Amino acid sequence: MIIQSIEIFKIELPLIEPFVVSYATYPNMPSIITKLTTTCGIVGWGEAVPDEHVTGETLEGTFAVLKHHLAPAVIGENAMNFEALHEKMDAAVYGVPAAKAAIDIACFDAVGKKLGVPAYQLTGGRYHEKFPITHVLSIATPEAMADEAARRVDMGYTSFKMKVGRDVASDVARIRAVRERVGEAIAIRVDVNQGWVNAANTLQAVRQLEQLNIDWLEQPVKADDIDAMVAIKAKTTIPLMIDEGLRGVRDMREIIAKNAADKVNIKLMKCGGMYPAMKLAHMAQMAGIECQIGSMVESSVGSAAGFHVAFSNKAFTSVELTGPLKFSKDIGNLHYDVPFIQLNERAGLGVDVDEAILAELTDESVVVS
Template sequence: MKITEIEIFALHFPLYEPFVVSYCSYDYMPSIIVKMTTDTGHIGYGEAVSDEHVTGESLESTFAVLQHTLAPKLIGESPRNMERIHELMDSLILGVPSAKAALDIACYDVVGKSLGVPVYDLIGGRYHDEFPITHVLSIASPEKMSTEALEKVSEGYRSLKMKVGTNVMEDVKRIEAVRAKVGEDIAIRVDVNQGWKNSANTLQALKKLEHCSLDWLEQPVVANDIDAMVEIKSKSSIPIMIDEGMCGVPQMREIIAKRAADKVNIKLMKCGGIYPATKLANMAEMAGIECQVGSMVESSIGSAAGFHVSFSKKIITSVELTGPLKFSKDIGNLHYDVPFIRLTEKPGLGIDIDETVLKELTIYSEKVIG
């Protein structure tokens, strides 16, 4: 089986409401979809959701890299040869992990379909039966965040992830308001998205949050300050998760060596796709560090890919892949049994693509052939 054609689509996914994190507010989610066709007639889909603040990629740069650099070189390659494909992509260009993730995911989807098996069967088989879904709260006033939190708890959610990362004292009020509103039995995870900048601000916040019974605190400091994470972890009674500070093997190696985090957040868009994500999970397992698979707010395609990795690995104990629940229109049909996710046994990623919606949401596209 050989890759004969790769079509690239730039899209804007509409959101029910703006998605607000410490460094940006999104009125829609930009995404790149790739459609990979092989000489056997099988078709696979992949996705790249870039983030200038995390991977240094934009929608436009990702599209250009796929169109001119990566996709042309994959024509004629077998999508089964993942080690070879990643070595080839890495030899062509440094970094650009979301662009590489799109092609990686499409390869897994098309290979799974050709063999008639789900992607998780290609990377170790199924370990988990289901995962609870965490509702993500965008940054807003304490009143609005706590009200939304209570509404989601009434819908059946048992865990919440709060986006914070503005003024430390204002963030403390947000967290305290949500905890007071939902009670002690609901899990609360706090994601700062680098917004507290340094260890001094973070330790000040942690002292005031000790009574809030948080599951964990995620990426409070700037991404490249691993030493600050070491200091925070050594002085915190709240588990510390690293996200933006862990993109690939070099960072994971440093985190393990310095014992810089209790948990790591693996994102396919940060590391380059399914294949690199499984390597990171294996490294974490050897070091005894629990993992979460998160997302850049991806559609059914990217979210399904993340779930297949999650369901195959024992060391992955939580997921945050709720992009499709935030979109008012999606191109795929990934199904959530809120507040749980349970994958099917359909081949590949296990989702169907609505070509009509894909065409409707596409801003521009390009076809690469041999």
């Protein structure tokens, strides 16, 4: 299982509708796809979706660091040696988790295919049978968000992740409008994406939200302000989730030590792939913290990788990997039984990549061997 070559594709995935969060609007979703080939002829697919505001990486920088540093560092290495591969990548470049995820995911896909087992068998074996899919509501007017939520309820969805983070007053109006439209039986999770900045603003909001039956409040303050999360957690009954504030082991240690969150959102793009994600999940599980697998809005490749991690560990109680449902054209064929996801039993990630569509969406590519 020696890595012989890695082909790197810079692409843009077309969205059905623009994706709007507190810090940006995405008309399309830029992504990096990796095609890893071993000396025995097995191909593994990986993906990186960098985000300047979350992972600290740009699309162009991710393409370059894969081309010049990470891919050369792992050529000639055994794709089965996940710990050693990450050590090689960490020695080559500090940080750049999304770039490392592109290689990590491709290795899991290739190794699963070599052994003839789904990737989740490499991360603990099947634990969950299926997960409900949470629909993500982009920031819009209260009326527009409530209308979309109502349409999705009619389609069978039972939970929503609401993107907010513009200002407290308008955000509370958005949340209240959706709750009034869908009723009390539908789960609502609120994701601020750091938009309320600090504890003072957040506490103004939570006083108005505590009567609205919110499942949890996600990352209301700046990513590095763990102490603000501690202060908020002490003054609200709404469960708190950390997202942008959790990137790796060091952050998780601080979150656990300070009892800064009830839940954590683990994303492969923030931590470096499937192997590091499992390490974070084990840390959280030992501390009694529930986990979610989240997404940077990835294609079928990155989304499938996240699902394989979530399905193999009981610490994961929710998933938010809906990228393929948001694209008008995808490179892969990850299948959703909306409003659920049930993984197939195929080897590796269980996803076929349409290389004709990949070529159509590619802006730039290179082969490293």
